[in-house]
Amino acid sequence: MAATLSPARARRRPAARVWRDRLPGIVMGGPAVLVFLAMFIVPMFLAFVLSLTDWNGYSLNFTFIGFDNYAEAFRNPRTVDAAVFTAVVAFCGTVLCNAVGLFIAALIAGNGRANTLLRTIFFYPYIISSLIIGFLWSAMLAPEGAVNGLLGHLGVGPVPFLTEVGFAKASVILTIVWSSFGFNMILFLAGIKSVPTEYYEAATVDGASKWQQFRNVTLPLIAPVFTVNLVLTLVGLLKVYDIVLALTDGGPAGSTQTIVYQILRDSFGQSELGFGAAQSVILLIVTAVLGLAVTFARRGAEKKVAD
Template identity: 75%
Template sequence: MSSTIAPRRRTALQQWRHRLPGILMGGPAVAVFIAMFVIPMILAAVLSFTDWNGYSLNFQFIGWENYAKAFRSPRSVQAAVFTGVIAVVGTVLCNAVGLTIAALIAGPGRSNTLLRTIFFYPYVISALIIGFIWSAMLSPNGAVNGLLTGLGAPAMPFLTEPAFAKASVIFTIVWSHFGFNMILFLAGIKSVPAEYYEAATVDGASRWQQFRSITLPLIAPVFTVNLVLTLVGLLKAYDVVLSLTDGGPAGSTQTIVYQILKDSFANSSLGFGAAQSILLLIVTAVIGLAVTVVRRRAEQKATD
């Protein structure tokens, strides 16, 4: 009996020795993930059921009141609607512009290399800085209106009229983000074997036919990555709004994250802000999962 137990113990000990390097290497990353994401998320979930103001240690559990308030508040609903518009319109435009430019400058040459650098550069700049730059350019006395009035055209209310302000926010976000999508599409286009295009050329296929029948199906996984990353990222849009319009005019360009931070700190209502954060987390996870599933099915159809 003891002769059979000893080999089992040695086998288990050998397995632990084999796993130990991986545990030691991955342990710090797991610890950081737990400390920076899991624990704060649990605390936020608990605080979302309280009336904590962020300063006092005295708070009461108020149940689902914060969640009900998030759905009743006109400001929260307005911010949610505008965030949805940014996410949908911004995702479509970022991917459309990124794919178009990637297809145009995918070839070799110094000019294409330079253009890739120029188009990608806005993504490297801080979103806050980009917002301040475009705020200076689109303000009533900014460079764009100065150019328009110099040409005899009327000045435009880019940041002072709600509809124009919303369009300005979306334009600025797309301008600063499409470079990332372009780089991913470029990587996907570069990975397509050249033999496919050579065979299509011999068969007499035009550039558009090659792009539609060869390039698009083979870079379908890149579409999935771009759509999910862009959509999830734009649902958290905040920096550009803060520096470009500061949520104005009349709160028309406030996003969910902007509203969460305003309620949490400016209005000293961290319990309500925590509830909004949990709702945003759930919505983002559901949308990201749904888009991934739909795109995976589209990929399978494209490659069949």
């Protein structure tokens, strides 16, 4: 007579089998989880703890001051001004990078050596170090730089690209766009290339013009690429500081300081790491909220297009 398993033992056997099946995934994914915890979760927790102190970065003595640093971040006019300029850079840069990237991608999406060469040329600024780009354009836009020298030959007086507030802000934004739109262009190119040619053939048969094909066929089908481009560009521009550092060093009169530039200046230049950590936590929260908001908004738009 065959032995029968007790109910408790019968339940244990499937559970053991489940864990045995999951073990390879746990072993494979474990190192990635540990790296994520060590490189993101733990530093984020430590930054939050640090933001509750008045630590100067050098002394071993510090005092817990609660949320005073957070209150100071919203009261400090330098931080507020840097946050406002960062918002302007993020909004204008996101719009311009995607608009220019999409426009150029549509123009050079065809096959041919000329288009291949143009893709390389337009993408090249993106792979150059942002610091190098900042120093390059700083030399070109200086009062005695190449651009003003050329304008002088044309009979136009020197333009204060980096010494007048309005021009300096525009110079920072346009330099960022010039250095970044190549990434957006490549993603849009990939999206355009993935559209089946049958749709264009059907639209041609129906008498649709090139613009109508682009508006009614290409744009709806590359909607997911728009979402990726918008989120990546927005998040990246909220953290920009290296081009600002090399191009204007935050000037004139601190008008082009971004929030990350301000955080680094407060943390290390002013020895206020607690205050800088509080600003970093606020920036992290704002970035996460904006990124999620744009993602969900775009997902809704994609569903409407699909319907």
